[in-house]
Each structure stands twice: as structure tokens, then as C-alpha cells.
Amino acid sequence: xxxVSSGEPDEEHRADPRPRSGSPTPETGDSGSITVTLLSLVxxxxxxxxxxxxxDPSVRSAWGDVIDSPGGALTSTWDSIAGAYGALVRxxxxxxxxxxxxxxxxxxVAVLAPLSExxxxxxxxxxxxxSVSFAFRAGLFNIGGQGQAMVGAAAAGFVGFHxxxxxxxxxxxxxxxxxxxxxAWGWVPGALxxxxxxxxxxxxxxxxxxxxxxxxxxxxxSIFVRPGRTDAISPRVDGDARLPHLMGADLRVxxxxxxxxxxxxxxWWLLARTTIGFELRCVSLNEWAARTAGISSGRAWVVxxxxxGALGGLxxxxxxxxxxxxxxxxxxxxxxxxGISVALLGRASVxxxxxxSLLYGALQAGGIRMQAATATPxxxxxxxxxxxxxxVATPQLVRSxxxxxxxxxxxxxxxxxx
Amino acid sequence: xxxxxxxLTKRFGPIVANAGIDLAFEPGxxxxxxxxxxxxxxxxxxxxxxxxxxxxGEILVDGRRVEFNGPGDAIAEGxxxxxxxxxxxPTLTVAENVMLGFERTGRFGWLDHRxxxxxxxxxxxxxxxxxxxxALVGSLPVGLQQRVEIMKSLRxxxxxxxxxxxxxxxxxxxxxELFRTVRSLRDSGRSIVFISHKLREVKAIADRxxxxxxxxxxxxxxxxxxxxxxxxxxxxRSVNLVLAKAPAAPRAPVLEVTSLGLVDEDGRxxxxxxxFEVRAGEIVAVSGVQGNGQAELAEALVGLRRTTRGxxxxxxxxxxxxxxxEILLRGVGYVPADRIGSGLIADLPLYENLILDTYHRPxxxxxxxxxxxxxxxxxxxxxxxxxxxxxxxxxxxxxxSGGNQQKVLLARELSRPLRLLIAAEPTRGLDxxxxxxxxxxxxxxxxGGAAIVLISSDLDETxxxxxRIAVMYRGQIVAVVPPHxxxxxxxxxxxxxxxxxSLTDRPSRPAEVLAVxx
Numbered sequence: 001x002x003x004v005s006s007g008e009p010d011e012e013h014r015a016d017p018r019p020r021s022g023s024p025t026p027e028t029g030d031s032g033s034i035t036v037t038l039l040s041l042v043x044x045x046x047x048x049x050x051x052x053x054x055x056d057p058s059v060r061s062a063w064g065d066v067i068d069s070p071g072g073a074l075t076s077t078w079d080s081i082a083g084a085y086g087a088l089v090r091x092x093x094x095x096x097x098x099x100x101x102x103x104x105x106x107x108x109v110a111v112l113a114p115l116s117e118x119x120x121x122x123x124x125x126x127x128x129x130x131s132v133s134f135a136f137r138a139g140l141f142n143i144g145g146q147g148q149a150m151v152g153a154a155a156a157g158f159v160g161f162h163x164x165x166x167x168x169x170x171x172x173x174x175x176x177x178x179x180x181x182x183x184a185w186g187w188v189p190g191a192l193x194x195x196x197x198x199x200x201x202x203x204x205x206x207x208x209x210x211x212x213x214x215x216x217x218x219x220x221x222s223i224f225v226r227p228g229r230t231d232a233i234s235p236r237v238d239g240d241a242r243l244p245h246l247m248g249a250d251l252r253v254x255x256x257x258x259x260x261x262x263x264x265x266x267x268w269w270l271l272a273r274t275t276i277g278f279e280l281r282c283v284s285l286n287e288w289a290a291r292t293a294g295i296s297s298g299r300a301w302v303v304x305x306x307x308x309g310a311l312g313g314l315x316x317x318x319x320x321x322x323x324x325x326x327x328x329x330x331x332x333x334x335x336x337x338x339g340i341s342v343a344l345l346g347r348a349s350v351x352x353x354x355x356x357s358l359l360y361g362a363l364q365a366g367g368i369r370m371q372a373a374t375a376t377p378x379x380x381x382x383x384x385x386x387x388x389x390x391x392v393a394t395p396q397l398v399r400s401x402x403x404x405x406x407x408x409x410x411x412x413x414x415x416x417x418x
Numbered sequence: 419x420x421x422x423x424x425x426l427t428k429r430f431g432p433i434v435a436n437a438g439i440d441l442a443f444e445p446g447x448x449x450x451x452x453x454x455x456x457x458x459x460x461x462x463x464x465x466x467x468x469x470x471x472x473x474x475g476e477i478l479v480d481g482r483r484v485e486f487n488g489p490g491d492a493i494a495e496g497x498x499x500x501x502x503x504x505x506x507x508p509t510l511t512v513a514e515n516v517m518l519g520f521e522r523t524g525r526f527g528w529l530d531h532r533x534x535x536x537x538x539x540x541x542x543x544x545x546x547x548x549x550x551x552x553a554l555v556g557s558l559p560v561g562l563q564q565r566v567e568i569m570k571s572l573r574x575x576x577x578x579x580x581x582x583x584x585x586x587x588x589x590x591x592x593x594x595e596l597f598r599t600v601r602s603l604r605d606s607g608r609s610i611v612f613i614s615h616k617l618r619e620v621k622a623i624a625d626r627x628x629x630x631x632x633x634x635x636x637x638x639x640x641x642x643x644x645x646x647x648x649x650x651x652x653x654x655r656s657v658n659l660v661l662a663k664a665p666a667a668p669r670a671p672v673l674e675v676t677s678l679g680l681v682d683e684d685g686r687x688x689x690x691x692x693x694f695e696v697r698a699g700e701i702v703a704v705s706g707v708q709g710n711g712q713a714e715l716a717e718a719l720v721g722l723r724r725t726t727r728g729x730x731x732x733x734x735x736x737x738x739x740x741x742x743x744e745i746l747l748r749g750v751g752y753v754p755a756d757r758i759g760s761g762l763i764a765d766l767p768l769y770e771n772l773i774l775d776t777y778h779r780p781x782x783x784x785x786x787x788x789x790x791x792x793x794x795x796x797x798x799x800x801x802x803x804x805x806x807x808x809x810x811x812x813x814x815x816x817x818x819s820g821g822n823q824q825k826v827l828l829a830r831e832l833s834r835p836l837r838l839l840i841a842a843e844p845t846r847g848l849d850x851x852x853x854x855x856x857x858x859x860x861x862x863x864x865x866g867g868a869a870i871v872l873i874s875s876d877l878d879e880t881x882x883x884x885x886r887i888a889v890m891y892r893g894q895i896v897a898v899v900p901p902h903x904x905x906x907x908x909x910x911x912x913x914x915x916x917x918x919x920s921l922t923d924r925p926s927r928p929a930e931v932l933a934v935x936x
Binding site: 273274275276277278281282285286288289290291292293294295296 | 744754763770
């Protein structure tokens with residue numbers, strides 16, 4: 001008696017047609033993954049060292065004479081690498097020479113300048129990174145940080161230069177404008193996914209293009225362009241709308257750090273302590289089980305993308321109101337992808353994202369000093385930044401290079417999710 | 419081929435999974451390994467199949483000592499294994515799957531499809547493994563997919579075939595066919611290791627029974643011992659398999675389903691004109707071969723699928739078309755069949771899984787703020803009450819055993835005011851102890867006044883628990899019969915033989931048959 005053959009092939013026996021949420025949430029927190037992250041850093045700096053040596057003309061010529069003076073080639077290589085990385089550290093953290101100068105009555109500002117620069121670079125990165133991390137926690141891959149930061153920068157800039165508002169209020173209004181513009185830019189892909197199932201990776205990428213073109217268009221309007229200029233640049237933001245410097249005019253560190261700190265606290269609280277965060281986590285980990293328990297996945301996606309967009313918009317606003325001060329066609333462009341990088345490096349956890357942002361900020365600040373002080377181009381920093389994420393995304397490779405065994409519970413974002 | 423293990427020992431950290439196992443598998447014999455989940459059966463088989471290496475002891479093939487550095491070595495020695503989870507490529511045909519990994523090639527490395535097809539046809543005829551060589555594996559029912567797995571092993575000339583819980587996903591009829599195949603393989607002189615914790619099956623198929631508990635062989639039994647004796651050996655205490663069940667005392671109707679129709683995503687009619695009612699204090703089992711609309715019915719009742727016709731009334735109020743949350747809030751508990759896929763979130767800790775459908779209400783939430791202290795206290799209390807074995811309330815449920823996962827699910831669904839409980843395959847894959855627990859809890863819910871819809875493809879369970887049995891076939895309820903209906907008749911109804919037909923071979927038409935449809 002063949003039961004099944006008496007009917008058509010039945011549903012239960014076929015491949016399950018249900019939409020299983022392929023959560024892109026990277027694993028967080030276990031000690032093995034922290035080890036991999038640290039080893040990835042070591043590897044990235046190691047490869048970076050090779051790049052520095054190979055691209056240095058003096059090193060190359062020293063190796064040309066390697067038969068005659070092998071010591072010279074090695075010394076030259078060492079000097080090149082040590083010089084470049086030394087400059088990187090001096091530009092990102094502290095320059096010992098300024099410390100001794102300060103001890104002899106020199107400027108304390110010079111001692112703090114590298115750290116200030118690191119924080120200035122890290123502040124918008126934290127916001128952009130949290131945007132991506134937050135979306136990850138809702139099971140969404142937010143590629144739209146770029147567009148969100150652009151509309152955020154444009155909106156914040158516009159409020160900043162166009163309206164004359166009382167001091168504190170002007171700054172708050174400009175920040176709020178950036179936040180709302182970003183939220184709207186994030187809401188669209190969230191709503192599209194909830195209503196039509198459109199994949200957020202596709203829609204956010206497309207919205208990046210739209211934001212870019214829109215910014216160019218806005219900068220062609222008389223209301224947006226700086227009087228007397230024919231190129232695409234807006235007026236400078238009013239003094240009242242700028243994020244005030246915290247440690248005097250000579251150090252660029254600004255009140256954006258408070259915005260970032262507030263965002264860190266808020267994101268942590270939302271995820272860990274509210275029903276909204278609970279819904280997001282459930283939907284990202286197992287959408288079908290969440291729906292079976294009565295949780296609306298669509299609502300979670302809309303909320304997740306809107307909050308992610310708001311954080312992305314805030315990143316653009318902080319970059320503009322704290323550092324750039326005028327809207328240009330490229331405002332906010334690099335924040336989206338750097339945000340993805342730091343979120344991946346930080347494994348989508350709040351603390352990890354913050355630490356990764358500080359590291360990237362330090363690399364950016366130090367890279368400029370490195371380029372100025374040595375022959376090493378600042379692009380080496382970009383190579384290192386990329387390599388770190390590459391290694392973090394290939395834990396098996398890192399483990400085998402260091403002959404460490406792991407349980408395989410690793411950053412799966414590269415292979416899972418979409 | 420005679421395979422013997424001597425003093426086989428395997429430790430995982432502090433846990434001794436196998437402690438000095440001595441066993442022999444004789445050719446021409448079906449050797450059943452009986453034991454609860456975690457007794458060490460799978461570890462032993464993984465040792466035998468070369469998946470893991472023993473810490474001590476040896477494996478002998480025809481008296482010759484062998485060492486396996488991986489399944490490849492075991493296969494080369496003539497050992498084959500059919501895992502619980504199949505290792506098939508759904509997009510390839512039966513013949514392609516069978517040859518995969520051991521392809522015969524012709525000139526220029528072309529695959530010899532003709533030989534592969536011939537092999538499949540040959541094996542089908544010899545061992546009653548009827549399967550079309552050209553069918554796509556992904557479109558086959560589980561029972562047929564399993565045959566493809568068996569053929570893969572035979573194609574590699576397996577003389578010892580290990581079947582790991584082979585009937586877990588099969589219907590009673592598919593199991594019967596598997597048994598026929600197993601017998602013909604045995605008669606061809608092969609040695610079969612059959613792992614199971616289903617006593618009825620073991621009695622039906624075994625030539626020899628070995629019982630394992632806590633990583634040790636605790637007994638050898640003949641298959642003609644009673645199920646209670648076997649169960650007692652397996653569990654280590656005396657067990658009474660007959661569920662003590664008081665007669666139902668049905669009260670007012672709780673669930674009234676009227677002419678429900680549902681068309682699925684593929685445009686197929688999954689439910690057609692389904693009508694039944696369930697009263698408070700009774701268990702109505704919806705029974706049938708898997709895939710005849712039971713899953714769709716359950717999902718439609720809790721609002722996970724939109725119905726195309728008909729009404730669902732809960733305690734006098736229409737709930738058709740309401741969102742799932744609304745339906746659950748009105749006192750519906752739902753235990754889905756796929757407990758880790760739809761019931762629980764594997765990566766979340768125990769305490770969060772326990773509030774998956776109540777997290778948004780007081781006392782677990784105040785406004786939008788989760789009250790974690792309250793949640794944890796509640797979880798600790800439920801863990802105690804439902805005897806959930808986990809190291810702490812923060813343990814991710816994915817790491818728990820199937821039985822404990824099901825306890826988490828039941829604890830969650832039974833711990834709120836309940837009018838109706840829909841339980842789908844509540845004991846699938848559970849061992850004797852856990853099954854007993856789950857079934858007792860469901861009966862308790864019934865006696866507490868809840869209406870129960872039990873969806874089960876396990877006839878034993880259906881007969882043991884149900885107060886009435888609604889048989890489904892192709893999306894329709896073909897008959898509602900009392901639980902003392904014979905297995906044979908139930909089987910015929912489930913096969914769609916049509917109620918009328920199945921009744922003709924009985925002298926009198928039983929009055930309990932309430933609804934009959936062709």
C-alpha cells in the first residue's frame with residue numbers, strides 16, 4: 001500500500017517553502033571570535049607593513065643592491081616600516097616629542113591634538129557603525145548608510161545655514177533635521193520589505209544613488225548654493241548650529257561625542273531592555289518562530305530600518321555640523337561603507353562597534369600624519385582597514401595561519417543572509 | 419561480514435558517551451539498538467562509521483582489526499550508514515544522487531548515466547526499493563528519499579548497514595515498507611543495525627535487541643519480550659506505557675470550524691470544506707498521512723495562513739482573519755510540529771523563549787520596558803514546574819535536548835489562560851520519559867477544561883490520547899471516528915480508501931462515524 005503515491009507529492013515532504021530568515025547577525029561575544037579579531041588586526045598590520053616596504057622607492061633600491069649590502073636592504077626595510085607605523089601612532093595617539101616639549105613649558109594642545117583628531121574621525125563612524133549594527137540585530141543588512149548620511153548631512157546643513165534660530169535651539173534643530181531625514185531614508189526600504197518583500201540590500205543601494213543625485217540637484221538650486229559661487233557648495237553653517245569645540249579652538253574635538261554617547265546608550269537600551277528590541281532580535285534570529293508567537297515581522301523591519309536610518313542621518317549631520325560645515329556633493333559619502341566595516345569588525349555588538357570605530361578613527365587620523373611625515377601614502381590606511389575586515393570575515397584562514405582550532409561559530413555574515 | 423566491537427570507549431570532556439562497549443553484529447541479522455536519547459547509540463554508530471575515533475577499544479571486521487580515519491575508510495570496509503538527516507542533493511535525480519561521490523565515468527570523463535540508471539533499477543527490483551531513477555530527489559516524499567539513501571550505501575556494497583532512527587519521519591505505511599526492505603536486505607546476508615526508541619518497531623523488525631543506557635550496554639533482550647519490559651530496561655525503572663486516562667467530560671463547544679477552505683501559495687487547494695468542532699474538555703485528534711492538510715489547518719487556526727473560505731469561531735466569537743497575536747491572546751495555545759523551526763528561537767536563552775508570546779504584556783513589560791527581573795523569576799519557576807533540565811535559565815534553547823525543548827514550548831503555551839490548545843506532533847522525536855511527560859500534560863490541560871486539537875501522524879499517540887479522531891485526506895476530513903477504531907480501518911481511511919469503502923468490509927456501519935465524505 002503506497003499511501004503517498006495515491007496523491008500528488010505532498011507539501012510536507014517537499015523543500016520547506018517558508019521564508020526562513022537568514023539572519024545576517026554576526027555572532028557576538030564569544031572569546032574565540034575576539035581572538036580572531038585580534039589576530040586579524042595583527043595580520044592586517046603585517047600585510048600593511050609589506051605594502052609600505054614594497055611601495056617605498058628607497059626600500060626597493062636598497063633591495064636592488066641586496067647582493068652587495070644585505071644589511072642595508074634589511075635596515076632600509078625596517079626603517080621604512082617603523083617610520084611609517086611610528087608616524088601613524090604619533091598622529092593617532094600621542095607624539096612623545098610633544099610630551100617632552102610640554103614638560104618644558106610647551107603647548108599642551110600639541111600633546112592632545114592626535115587624540116582629538118582620532119575622536120573627531122571616530123565620532124561619525126560610531127553613529128554610522130551603530131546604524132549598521134542596529135539593522136543587523138533586526139536581521140537586516142543596511143547598505144544604505146551612505147544615502148542616509150548624505151540626506152542627513154544635507155538636511156542638517158540646510159537648517160544650519162538657511163534659518164536664523166536662537167543658539168542652542170538652532171543646533172538641536174539642525175541635528176533633528178539630519179536625524180529625521182535619515183529616518184525617512186531608512187523607513188522607505190523597511191516599509192518596502194514589509195509590504196512587498198523587496199530585499200533591503202537592493203533597495204538601500206538604490207537609495208544611495210538617489211541620495212547622491214538628489215544632493216547634486218539640491219546644490220544646483222539657488223536656495224542651497226553659496227552666494228557668489230558657481231561650484232556646488234552650500235553656505236557655511238551658522239556658528240549657532242555648529243557642534244561647539246570642547247577644548248578650545250585649536251583642538252577640533254567637538255560636542256558630537258555627546259551625540260555619539262547618547263546614541264550608544266539609546267541603542268543598547270533599545271536592544272537589551274525594551275519590547276521593541278526583543279521583537280527585532282526574535283525576528284532576526286528566527287522569523288517564522290517570531291511570527292508563530294504573534295510578532296509582526298513587518299513592523300520589526302520598519303522599526304529596524306527607520307532607527308538605522310536615523311542613526312545614519314545623525315552620522316551625516318555630526319560630520320557636517322562638527323567638521324565639514326558646508327554641504328558638497330560628496331558630503332557623507334564615505335560614512336556608509338566605513339559604517340559597514342566597523343559594524344562587521346565589531347561583530348554588530350554595541351561595544352564592539354564603538355571600539356572598531358575608535359580604531360578606524362585612529363587609523364584615519366594617524367594616516368594623515370604618516371603621509372606628511374614619511375613617503376608612505378595615506379592609502380595604506382585604507383588597505384589596512386580593508387584587510388582587517390577581510391580577515392575577520394575569514395576566520396578559518398586566520399585560525400589556520402595561527403594554527404588555532406575553533407568551533408566554527410564565527411562571523412557568518414559573509415556567507416549567510418542573502 | 420561480521421563486525422565486532424570490543425571495549426569501545428569514547429569520552430567527550432567529562433562525559434563518557436560510550437563506556438567499554440562489547441557487541442557483535444552477525445550477518446543475516448537485524449540488530450536493534452534500543453535506548454533513550456543520550457544513551458550513546460549515535461556515538462557508538464559514529465565510531466563504527468569512522469566519523470569519530472574511539473579513545474579505547476577496537477573494531478573487528480571478520481576478526482581483523484581495523485582503524486577508521488573517516489567515513490571513507492568505513493565505507494571501504496563495507497559499512498554503510500543512513501543518517502536521520504539525509505545527505506542528498508534535492509536538485510539532482512535519484513540516479514545522480516546514488517552515483518554521487520562514486521561516479522563511474524566513460525571516455526573523456528563523461529558520467530555514465532546509463533549505468534547509474536541501470537544500477538538504480540536493479541536495486542529497486544532486488545530489494546523492493548521502488549524509486550524512479552529519473553525523479554528529482556527534492557520532489558520525493560521522505561520515505562522515498564530514505565530509499566535513495568539506502569541505495570547509496572548498497573551501491574557502495576555495504577555489508578553492514580546502519581539505520582539511525584529511520585522511521586522518525588515516516589508514516590506508518592512508509593515504515594511498513596521500510597521494514598520489508600530491511601528484511602529483504604537481511605535475507606541477502608547483510609547485517610543491519612537498526613537504531614530506535616520505538617518499541618513497537620523494535621519488536622516488529624529485530625532479530626536481536628541490545629539496550630543501552632548512560633553509555634553502556636545494560637541488557638540484551640529477545641524481541642518477543644513485552645513493550646513494558648523493553649521500556650523498563652531502556653529507562654532503568656519500571657514503566658507503564660498505557661496512559662492512564664479518565665473518560666472525557668466534554669462541555670460547551672470551544673472551537674467551531676465551518677467549511678474552511680484554503681488555497682496555498684502554489685494555487686493548490688490545501689483545505690476543502692473542513693468542518694468540525696471541539697468541546698471544552700475533549701481531545702480531537704486530526705490524523706492522517708503527513709501532508710494531507712493537517713499542517714495548513716493548524717496554521718490557519720492560529721492565523722498564520724489566510725483562509726479562502728469558511729469561518730473559525732472560538733468561544734462564540736469569529737477569529738478568522740485576525741492576526742496571530744490577537745488569536746493567541748484569546749486563549750489559544752499553539753505547539754507547532756517543527757519545534758525549533760517555528761516554536762522556539764534556538765539562539766535565545768530559555769527565559770526569553772518562555773515569554774515569546776507574552777513579552778509585551780504586564781507583568782513582563784511595563785509600557786515598552788521589559789521587566790527582566792520578573793521574566794527571570796517567572797522562567798525559574800516554570801523551569802522547576804515543568805522539570806526543564808538546563809544548566810540555567812540563560813542557556814540557549816538550541817543546546818537543550820529535544821525533550822527539554824518541548825518542555826519549554828509546553829511550559830510557555832500551557833502557562834497562560836487557555837481555551838484551546840493546538841498541539842502538532844507534540845512527542846515527535848522524544849524518548850519514553852519525555853513522551854510520557856508531554857502526554858500527561860496534554861491530558862491535564864484537557865481535564866482542566868481546555869479544548870485540545872491534537873495533530874499527530876503517530877497512530878499510537880492518536881489512539882492513546884484522542885477522544886475523537888478526525889481523519890484527513892487531501893485537505894478534507896473524510897471521517898470522524900472513535901479512538902477504539904481498528905488500526906486497519908484508520909489506515910484505510912488515511913489512505914483515502916474512502917470511508918464508504920472501508921466500511922463495506924464491516925458487517926454493520928458504526929454509529930460513531932459522524933461525517934463521511936468521499
